[in-house]
Amino acid sequence: MIIDALIGYGLNCAPRGRAADLIHWANDQAAPILALDTPSGVEVSDGQVFRPAIHAAATLTLALPKRGFLHPEVQPLLGTVLLADIGVPPELYLRLGLQVPGMFTRQDTVTLSCQRGSDPSGGASPAT
Numbered sequence: 001m002i003i004d005a006l007i008g009y010g011l012n013c014a015p016r017g018r019a020a021d022l023i024h025w026a027n028d029q030a031a032p033i034l035a036l037d038t039p040s041g042v043e044v045s046d047g048q049v050f051r052p053a054i055h056a057a058a059t060l061t062l063a064l065p066k067r068g069f070l071h072p073e074v075q076p077l078l079g080t081v082l083l084a085d086i087g088v089p090p091e092l093y094l095r096l097g098l099q100v101p102g103m104f105t106r107q108d109t110v111t112l113s114c115q116r117g118s119d120p121s122g123g124a125s126p127a128t
Contacts, residue, residue, distance in 0.1 A: 001031055001032055001033070002024075002026045002029060002031050002033045002034070003034050004033050004034065004035040004039060004040050004054045004056060005027060005031075005034065005036040005040075006019050006022055006023065006040040006041075006054075007019060007035050007040040008027050008036070008038065008046060009037060009044055011041070011042070011043045011050065012043065013021070013038075013046075013050065014041070014050035014051055014052075015040060015041055015050060015052060015053075017039065020045075020052055022030065022070075023040055023041060023052040023053065023054055024052050026054060027054065028056050029050070031060075032057035032058070032079075033054055033055065033056045033057055033079075034041045034056065034057065034058050034059075034060060035054055035056035035058070035059040035060070035078075035079075036059075036060055036062075037059075037060070037061050037062050037066075037076065038059065038061065038066060039047075039053055039054035039055070039056045039059060039070075039077045040053065040054045041053025041054055041077075042068065042074055042077060042080065043068060044066035044068040044069070044098075045066075046065070046067075046068055046069060046071070047067070047068035047069070047070065047071025047073065048068070048071075049071075049073045049074060049077065053077055054077065055075050055076070055077055055079075056077060056078060056079040057079040057080070058079040058080040058081070058082065059078045059079055059080070059082070060082045060109070061079050061081060061082070061083055061084070061104055061112075062086045063083075063084075063086055063088050064083070064085075064098075065081075065083060065102070065114065067110055069081065069112075070113040070114060074112060078114060080111065081111070081112040081113075081114050082109045082110065082111055082112070083103065083109060083110045083111075083112050084108060085103075085108050085109070107113055109128035120125050
């Protein structure tokens with residue numbers, strides 16, 4: 001297994017140099033790739049995919065699902081998406097105006113389905 005933790009949240013341009021070389025190398029291997037938080041090469045706020053980008057067998061995302069995971073171009077790069085508990089206090093979510101259910105009361109990870117859907121207000125539903 002290859003663990004991708006090259007580039008995380010906050011990417012704003014295509015990977016270059018050694019990071020780009022390592023992404024190409026990882027994608028060329030037979031071993032499955034586990035991306036931490038997001039596959040390197042993916043901008044998680046708007047779902048922009050830069051080249052090169054990791055093609056993960058699984059993505060272990062942290063704290064909350066990323067909105068960019070709903071973008072159709074991103075979904076094939078994610079593999080199975082798991083949400084992991086990193087100990088964010090519920091009060092912090094509330095200060096950010098987020099109502100987060102007790103997702104981690106029985107387990108430390110939750111498998112997500114990152115597909116667009118409809119909510120009653122007509123907008124895209126978040127990843128579930």
